[in-house]
Amino acid sequence: xxxxxxxxxxxxxxxxxxxxxxxxxxxxxxxxxxxxxxxxxxxxxxxxxxxxxxxxxxxxxxxxxxxxxxxxxxxxxxxxxxxxxxxxxxxxxxxxxxxxx
Amino acid sequence: xxxxxxxxxxxxxxxxxxxxxxxxxxxxxxxxxxxxxxxxxxxxxxxxxxxxxxxxxxxxxxxxxxxxxxxxxxxxxxxxxxxxxxxxxxxxxxxxxxxxxxxxxxxxxxxxxxxxxxxxxxxxxxxxxxxxxxxxxxxxxxxxxxxxxxxxxxxxxxxxxxxxxxxxxxxxxxxxxxxxxxxxxxxxxxxxxxxxxxxxxxxxxxxxxxxxxxxxxxxxxxxxxxxxxxxxxxxxxxxxxxxxxxxxxxxxxxxxxxxxxxxxxxxxxxxxxxxxxxxxxxxxxxxxxxxxxxxxxxxxxxxxxxxxxxxxxxxxxxxxxxxxxxxxxxxxxxxxxxxxxxxxxxxxxxxxxxxxxxxxxxxxxxxxxxxxxxxxxxxxxxxxxxxxxxxxxxxxxxxxxxxxxxxxxxxxxxxxxxxxxxxxxxxxxxxxxxxxxxxxxxxxxxxxxxxxxxxxxxxxxxxxxxxxxxxxxxxxxxxxxxxxxxxxxxxxxxxxxxxxxxxxxxxxxxxxxxxxxxxxxxxxxxxx
Numbered sequence: 001x002x003x004x005x006x007x008x009x010x011x012x013x014x015x016x017x018x019x020x021x022x023x024x025x026x027x028x029x030x031x032x033x034x035x036x037x038x039x040x041x042x043x044x045x046x047x048x049x050x051x052x053x054x055x056x057x058x059x060x061x062x063x064x065x066x067x068x069x070x071x072x073x074x075x076x077x078x079x080x081x082x083x084x085x086x087x088x089x090x091x092x093x094x095x096x097x098x099x100x101x
Numbered sequence: 102x103x104x105x106x107x108x109x110x111x112x113x114x115x116x117x118x119x120x121x122x123x124x125x126x127x128x129x130x131x132x133x134x135x136x137x138x139x140x141x142x143x144x145x146x147x148x149x150x151x152x153x154x155x156x157x158x159x160x161x162x163x164x165x166x167x168x169x170x171x172x173x174x175x176x177x178x179x180x181x182x183x184x185x186x187x188x189x190x191x192x193x194x195x196x197x198x199x200x201x202x203x204x205x206x207x208x209x210x211x212x213x214x215x216x217x218x219x220x221x222x223x224x225x226x227x228x229x230x231x232x233x234x235x236x237x238x239x240x241x242x243x244x245x246x247x248x249x250x251x252x253x254x255x256x257x258x259x260x261x262x263x264x265x266x267x268x269x270x271x272x273x274x275x276x277x278x279x280x281x282x283x284x285x286x287x288x289x290x291x292x293x294x295x296x297x298x299x300x301x302x303x304x305x306x307x308x309x310x311x312x313x314x315x316x317x318x319x320x321x322x323x324x325x326x327x328x329x330x331x332x333x334x335x336x337x338x339x340x341x342x343x344x345x346x347x348x349x350x351x352x353x354x355x356x357x358x359x360x361x362x363x364x365x366x367x368x369x370x371x372x373x374x375x376x377x378x379x380x381x382x383x384x385x386x387x388x389x390x391x392x393x394x395x396x397x398x399x400x401x402x403x404x405x406x407x408x409x410x411x412x413x414x415x416x417x418x419x420x421x422x423x424x425x426x427x428x429x430x431x432x433x434x435x436x437x438x439x440x441x442x443x444x445x446x447x448x449x450x451x452x453x454x455x456x457x458x459x460x461x462x463x464x465x466x467x468x469x470x471x472x473x474x475x476x477x478x479x480x481x482x483x484x485x486x487x488x489x490x491x492x493x494x495x496x497x498x499x500x501x502x503x504x505x506x507x508x509x510x511x512x513x514x515x516x517x518x519x520x521x522x523x524x525x526x527x528x529x530x531x532x533x534x535x536x537x538x539x540x541x542x543x544x545x546x547x548x549x550x551x552x553x554x555x556x557x558x559x560x561x562x563x564x565x566x567x568x569x570x571x572x573x574x575x576x577x578x579x580x581x582x583x584x585x586x587x588x589x590x591x592x593x594x595x596x597x598x599x600x601x602x603x604x605x606x607x608x609x610x611x612x613x614x615x616x617x618x619x620x621x622x623x624x625x626x627x628x629x
Contacts, residue, residue: 023154064209064218
């Protein structure tokens, strides 16, 4: 029962992802999110944080993966609710338009 | 490596960049590596056509576990996709000795021997071209997005400048850049207070500080927008001594002759004249868009300040409504105590919309806006020919906001020049830090008339919400007085600008001030 539900969820996820890519909506969402995050200062905040991490560890001793692991929690926490809400709304609208999924 | 005393910069030599990866170098020895890389980019990273998008949607799954969520990478040596976070691509790389993989989300190249993403000039150039091309094709469907925030690519002269000026500035909460006094050139406080408000308008500041104005005036030395550009540079230069805005004054005298001379002038009149001249001198900034739609200007002034005011005239006989929509740059509000009729309108009974301090007897900005948007009987002496019943009838007129501007300027009509008297109305009007314009929208009137429940502002709809960022005040009388302004710096610091002198102010100072012009900006911006 649990397994079949998980499979169904995974299938649904895959189907939605396919539709998002096919229609180009995924790229548009990405651009929108990028613009919003620049606008609200998120990018600058994370950049400053990255620089701190690199300075602390030394440029030679840090990889992109280290950096990703280090800043991801902060990065997620700093995304404003309004941005999440807007993205969610756009995805909802998209799904409603492609209700046949 | 260089590092300045301020030390905002990393120890990277800009001109040389990090050393290359030997594995990428040996990859680049292979035949047709460029073509292969481009195919991967075009088919799986930055698609250009619906067909490639379709195949990307189908084929971009991990060849080990079949999912798509875990930072999918593609092998550069053979046809294989694998999850990065689940290390499926790592396993493949180790088993087959295929050292390089492409990140299918962002196009970066990962080297499994160096255990990091690697940066190669040739590959980055290809990636840039492919991404640019895909973005260009996508622009057709999403106008404006993408080109809005282009990445700054340093040119050679810029690299040299950066090298010669190793000090980097960082924004901190005690950062005072942008706070600079303006010398009074002889009763020019009416201009100084508006300049302070305009230079602290967030989007206008972003426009000018990112050097977006392209002058197309026949004589640029007469262009007010160019002068604004240099004014922004001056005010944000970090120079602490007051600036002398003589050039601006000179241009104002040339382009708005009614403001010339050393007499006292009205700050509101100056604001409108300045916006008008700026708007006229902006014409060159978007020739393309203006050509497509001659009636609708899209210059930076219109983008920021223009709202749409809807006027509904309702015939009292047939109840037919004729609607017109006019652009507006500001909203002028009547005050209680003025000679105009229909005031007071029993404030205080309804619950306060915008959380203004509702001391009994105090009028709020919301009250003024409510009065501004109420239906007004035009009277028997002003009969208008009704478009529906084709007869001259008495009618009512109601103004509502049809489209909200990014920056809303409210003007309290404190100076009364009526036939009966000329005087200044000093009634205190309380105004909020946060303003919700939803009740004054034409769309909310429609939904009210359709019987839909009007939800209170706490419903979480933020699209019509505004924040206060500047207040212009007038002290004195109608004949003689002085203008000062409060401006918001950073998120919540306030400063009082009194010509050359700038002092720290509290939010209470701002909200307790009399208020002549109020500047609010939208909290949420829509992307079209």
